[in-house]
Amino acid sequence: MQFSGIPKSLGATVNHFRLRIDQSWEPDWEEFERAVNPKTRLVYVSNPNNPSGSVLSLEAMQRMVRRCEQVGAYLLTDEVYLGAEIACPRTPTFWGMSDRVIVTSGLSKAYGIPGVRIGWIVGPAAVVAECWSQHDYITIGPNKISDAVARVAVRPENREKLYARTRSILQHNLPLMRQWAAGFAGFLTFREPQAGALCLMRYQSPTPSFELCERIRVNPSVLIVPGAHLGLEGYIRVWLGGKPEFLSEGLRRIGVELNAGIRRLNG
Template sequence: MTFSAPDPRPTTPDRPTAPALPALGDIEPALLEDWFRTRYFDARTDISSSGAQNYTLGRLRAVLGIESGELDALMFRDSPSLGCDPLREAVAARYAPGRTERVMITHGSTEAIFLALSAIVRPGDEVVVLRPVYQSLSSVAAALGATLRVWELRPEDGFVPDVSRLRELTGPRTRAVVVNFPHNPTGTMPDEDGYRELLSHVDSLGCYLLWDAAFADLAYDRDPLPDPSAVLDRCVSFGTLSKSYGLPGLRIGWCLAPPEVLTAMVRLRDYVSISTSPLNELIATRVLQRADRVLRPLREQAVRNRALLTAWAAEHPGLVDLPVPRGGVSAFPLFPGVPDMTAVCERLLAEDGVLVVPGACFGHPGRLRIGFGGPTDELRDGLDAVVRAVEKTLAESPDRGTATGGAVPGTPMT
């Protein structure tokens, strides 16, 4: 599956061609966003999301005790470049005690990732990225001229990260190691020993660790991983209210970063977004000050839904091969016999109104990304529809083939 956009730049055939240089304007299409762009609002049943069930403003105000008078008194002036102090203090209190000066508030973690990579990476740098992975964590670095060193999370290992493979990819030219744990789309994460080994190795290299912790508050069977910025100085960690908190439309994220990185990020931000909204900051501050009230029902639902998902996979052993997610609310099952699930995804939306994400968006076309953070009834209906669609596809294909779940050669890094 490929998506492409026209090149908007004028051609000048009489002008000598200059050596090709990296340009952000040549960044790869965001395959996941392209998939959602024309389908997201047409779905009746959404089991595509990597986030928890979304809050309404009314429900959130009831949970947090936000009165209308507090909103009415808000002045719509620009916020400070790093975000308002109450929100930075609330982020630090929960994720980085005593380090408020390292907090920057951003438009979701996506802006933080973009700004941090732009501040750190230069052409020719070597940057280690995961595969499969959320595309911002790889394509931005590539567009900045970095040489990508791919740390493959292998299906045969259940996508569990193997730090010995990371060691083989790093060296004196390594500028940054970029990871997201719990992982999107598989839900994998290192165990405690693997986490310590990863941090120790990055520390020995003297490079940056960029740590996307969008799902830090949703871990199963073990404690959440500590934020590595507490022990590594050259670390930029990212957080967001879009995933575990069920507030993607609020567009509030943050990063924890060394002062010199924040300075460079602010300089870049002056040309991009300037600051975040004071209204969104006010709501986000209340959310983080009472985080457990917001998170508790979403965690409980995620636990129930994960049990439903694993039971569903167990009921269809020849049809579904599910690596059990250890964190987050996304899963990445394989469907043996269907080499490319993209047509199945189109069928699901057209016939049942069910939205899922084809694995081709992550370089694994025989898989789906299924989100299990939403309403339980919706998940159950969506999973039943997936089984029906796969069974129909198999029945219509006399040569069923075999899907290995591996990345397809030549597939864009996503």
């Protein structure tokens, strides 16, 4: 939400394009080309994606890059989930595909170290210099302990160990999620994520997603994200990470509330 909210607060006009579930989570290219037009300065895309857990094909990546070059826009690619692939090969980076590409990432997701609050940007030197100056102006500097942890984490040998840890958690938890969703006899359906720790599920009820998630937050005290906050009414987003016993207990609690909702709906 911040990626459209912040530019809007600075007076920018924000156009949206959507990854389409009915098109294997690729954009509708006509919609994409309408959104990315000669007035566009910056295009943002998250790959692997939050909330769908999808990964763009190489052709889709190239098409986005070509369009940005054609209209003279920068392409800001958020690759914070790169390395958290569950069953597919490592996601290719946009970095190096064009001098219009800017990549951001950080330790919060695939590295599994959100607490240190360290991330980075890779881009054309002039863009990075400008961002660096803004960053220094706003934050002065990073926490020195976080900085030391980050320096160890990003060493190539440690990075691969951390990615492997994340993948093994996700590979272990995804079958738990699959089994749990199947227990609702068609009430919940989901396209399994290719990468990342998020499961987007469709539910069969006219109850608005915010109302449903609010009930789940207040009654069994579990926080999940309403699809309405992601432009996807009729969906919920459930987290897949964490210790299996913690996940199972969270899912059990959500299940109690969903079953009560289904009973209310049927009766």
